[in-house]
Amino acid sequence: MSDTIQQTPAPAPSDEAVARERGKRADIWRKGLQQGLAFGTLIVLLVFFSIASSNFFTWSNISGILLATAVIGILALGTTFVITTGGIDLSIGTGMTLASVMTGIFAVNLGMPLVVGVLAGIATGALMGLINGVNVAFLRLPPFIATLAMMMVAQGLALVISGVRPIYFSSVPGFKGIATGTLVPGLPNAVLIMFALAAIAYVMLAKTSFGRYTVAIGSNEEATRLSGVNTRRWLVTVYTVAGVFTGIAGVVMAARLDSAQPQLGVGYELQAIAAVIIGGTSLLGGRGSIVGTLIGALIMSVLINGLRIMSIQTEWQNVVVGVVIAIAVFADTLRNRKGV
Amino acid sequence: MTAALLEVEGISKSFPGVRALHEVQFTLHSGEVLVLVGENGAGKSTLMKILSGIYQRDTGSIRVDGQEVEITTPARAQELGISIIHQEMNLMPDLTVAQNIFIGREPRKGPFLDERGLNRKAQQLLDDLGVKLDARALVGDLTVAKQQMVEIAKALSFNARVLIMDEPTSALTDTEVETLIGLIESLRAKGTGIIYISHRMEELKRLADRVTVLRDGEYIGTLERDEIHVPTIIEMMVGRAIDEGARPRASEHARDDVVLRVSGLSTRDLLRDVSFELHRGEILGFAGLMGAGRTESARAIIGADPRTAGTIEVHGKPVTIRQPADAVRAGIGYLSEDRKRLGLMLEQSVTFNTALASIDRFTGPLGFVQQAKARRVAQQYVEDLRTKTPSTEQLVKLLSGGNQQKVVIAKWLARDSDILIFDEPTRGIDVGAKEEIYRLLQRLADEGKSIIVISSELPEVLRLAHRIVVMANGRVTGTLANEDATQQKIMDYATNLVADEQGAA
Numbered sequence: 101m102s103d104t105i106q107q108t109p110a111p112a113p114s115d116e117a118v119a120r121e122r123g124k125r126a127d128i129w130r131k132g133l134q135q136g137l138a139f140g141t142l143i144v145l146l147v148f149f150s151i152a153s154s155n156f157f158t159w160s161n162i163s164g165i166l167l168a169t170a171v172i173g174i175l176a177l178g179t180t181f182v183i184t185t186g187g188i189d190l191s192i193g194t195g196m197t198l199a200s201v202m203t204g205i206f207a208v209n210l211g212m213p214l215v216v217g218v219l220a221g222i223a224t225g226a227l228m229g230l231i232n233g234v235n236v237a238f239l240r241l242p243p244f245i246a247t248l249a250m251m252m253v254a255q256g257l258a259l260v261i262s263g264v265r266p267i268y269f270s271s272v273p274g275f276k277g278i279a280t281g282t283l284v285p286g287l288p289n290a291v292l293i294m295f296a297l298a299a300i301a302y303v304m305l306a307k308t309s310f311g312r313y314t315v316a317i318g319s320n321e322e323a324t325r326l327s328g329v330n331t332r333r334w335l336v337t338v339y340t341v342a343g344v345f346t347g348i349a350g351v352v353m354a355a356r357l358d359s360a361q362p363q364l365g366v367g368y369e370l371q372a373i374a375a376v377i378i379g380g381t382s383l384l385g386g387r388g389s390i391v392g393t394l395i396g397a398l399i400m401s402v403l404i405n406g407l408r409i410m411s412i413q414t415e416w417q418n419v420v421v422g423v424v425i426a427i428a429v430f431a432d433t434l435r436n437r438k439g440v
Numbered sequence: 441m442t443a444a445l446l447e448v449e450g451i452s453k454s455f456p457g458v459r460a461l462h463e464v465q466f467t468l469h470s471g472e473v474l475v476l477v478g479e480n481g482a483g484k485s486t487l488m489k490i491l492s493g494i495y496q497r498d499t500g501s502i503r504v505d506g507q508e509v510e511i512t513t514p515a516r517a518q519e520l521g522i523s524i525i526h527q528e529m530n531l532m533p534d535l536t537v538a539q540n541i542f543i544g545r546e547p548r549k550g551p552f553l554d555e556r557g558l559n560r561k562a563q564q565l566l567d568d569l570g571v572k573l574d575a576r577a578l579v580g581d582l583t584v585a586k587q588q589m590v591e592i593a594k595a596l597s598f599n600a601r602v603l604i605m606d607e608p609t610s611a612l613t614d615t616e617v618e619t620l621i622g623l624i625e626s627l628r629a630k631g632t633g634i635i636y637i638s639h640r641m642e643e644l645k646r647l648a649d650r651v652t653v654l655r656d657g658e659y660i661g662t663l664e665r666d667e668i669h670v671p672t673i674i675e676m677m678v679g680r681a682i683d684e685g686a687r688p689r690a691s692e693h694a695r696d697d698v699v700l701r702v703s704g705l706s707t708r709d710l711l712r713d714v715s716f717e718l719h720r721g722e723i724l725g726f727a728g729l730m731g732a733g734r735t736e737s738a739r740a741i742i743g744a745d746p747r748t749a750g751t752i753e754v755h756g757k758p759v760t761i762r763q764p765a766d767a768v769r770a771g772i773g774y775l776s777e778d779r780k781r782l783g784l785m786l787e788q789s790v791t792f793n794t795a796l797a798s799i800d801r802f803t804g805p806l807g808f809v810q811q812a813k814a815r816r817v818a819q820q821y822v823e824d825l826r827t828k829t830p831s832t833e834q835l836v837k838l839l840s841g842g843n844q845q846k847v848v849i850a851k852w853l854a855r856d857s858d859i860l861i862f863d864e865p866t867r868g869i870d871v872g873a874k875e876e877i878y879r880l881l882q883r884l885a886d887e888g889k890s891i892i893v894i895s896s897e898l899p900e901v902l903r904l905a906h907r908i909v910v911m912a913n914g915r916v917t918g919t920l921a922n923e924d925a926t927q928q929k930i931m932d933y934a935t936n937l938v939a940d941e942q943g944a945a
Contacts, residue, residue, distance in 0.1 A: 307555075309546055320530070326492075327530075
């Protein structure tokens, strides 16, 4: 707010009629439009690519798209909670890689049972999330900085621990099955895991006090604190939950590639954040949607897959995805302008 | 005799470098309204924060029902039955009414929230209070008044026996204030003890069973119901008698040049054919009820909102104003009613804010800002306007409301604005500082500035304005010379009596 009249701010305050009218409009706009928009976009993309290429709408391609969505989707689900509190988590991409590497270390290098390897990966994610949460809630680091630091730490550790070499799981039979096995015929397990986690995340956000405080903190942290809610503890929990999702994503990623690739990971966090925003979760906090995040993640992979099937160059694929993200965030700001 | 509901004695509190409270005391019985008054910076908010567990006191004692207590956290205050409704809204706009009321205490079914039980409990509470509100409505969609009702419901849901309200009416319309006062009276009848902080003497007279006055962090005194007398209270608050001053007369400037002529101003939503003239050196008051279109007129004039019709002449020449920057160039400065949000950068210094609108003046040929020069000019305005600040490098958020207003004024004076539009210039400013702002506006007018004052307080309009434009429903319903105006007459015009006749004609 620089200047009394340089800005064109919200309409005159405390005018009841105006406020009520605006309230009604804001309500419809906020609740429906963004998610409807995202869902509509997904349908339009599916129809468009189906017409554009006969290879697109085949079961094997659709299941391929779903498999490609799984890792980003799981990351995005966890980070939806963080973004709903008004925070951000940049450490999920390289954090996922570190979790993969830790799974490899325990299951391959140390020769422990597979279960231990999987748990080690998830625990690694949880620990990183816990540290992020403590840094944000207790040391009061801005989430951007706290998780940027963790992103670099995780990247470095993944390289150091693995000796900059991929860890192959060839000695661990069955590991691959976590991602590519088919409990349900035709549908890779990784996709099942994503949908199961989405269901859990949905319930957590909508039906539990954890979800309620996540929204409350993002909406007005100080008010939540003054209401007697231990906001710091809940913030730590939110980041830790995001960390658990990161850990699971790491395990799924490793299973899909049947190896832990320490060089991977950078950039995944931004794709996941983009999926969350496309899905209608507000970057300013206070509004989060798990279903939206799932749709957002699907939009991203449908877009990339479709463009690839149409033989569009990778470079141009990036351009298109970038434009889609910009449009999604623009829709978000429009929504906030209408809102309160 | 039974012990008082809440008894506070010898409370002192210091922050690094500042003594906020010194030996403060008061007593609250159940079923009574204690009004706490004092200028900004008198220590009211600090005291309330101590009672609600946000700050810890340095010395002194707090007794609830005669029992000495320690209030270490907001949760502890709630346990003791002390609830506070903060001046700034403390609600989560993205949650529903019910979710806000019971935040932190949601009913559950196993691991899940019992949303239906939550809504039922909240609706019950709202109905008991006689508040017409849907528990499932999103708080962000409610008006400020309704949000306040939610705050009150929330406070009472803790079975609050002591309810602290900090400036609850500052953002409410008159009818909303009536609703609130009704609610307070019914709470009082039920035995709730209420501590009511307000600047508004009118409410004080209606509500107070007792008045306690603070000044500069010290306890000045307490008046019982039959001793309450507004001039006495004001004198206790400011420590000096108020100069009521003579009312200005329209004839003083009747023959001076017309500096601003607005004709036929209309907007899509509200304004219809708003016309008036502003003379050099004149203060023109804009009176009317909430929603009459006063702020909207100002915003349409400066180009902040689109116009559908109307011309604006400055110094006799038509000007085209499409955006606020055009208005600034034409020498029109608008000082918003919402200083903190739209008028100032609170995290910046006095110098920064003063120079903001005229940064060109302080920029060298290479584009560097000449800090020393800006500081000199800021210093000059600090002295000129008698702004109370330790230095020009002080952050604006640390100044009192009245002094913040002076910084906004300095900003527009530095920009060489001839025409200043003040929207509610004394909102949130205490009685003592108001008089100082009045004198400052008069001095500016005497020095040749032309001023429009939009105000909801009729005494303020009559105290300041040479002439008074009265608006209702987006139209100008009358323009009165101060010498002809009375509060009654202004209200007649503002309540449409006259407009209806014109509409019929």
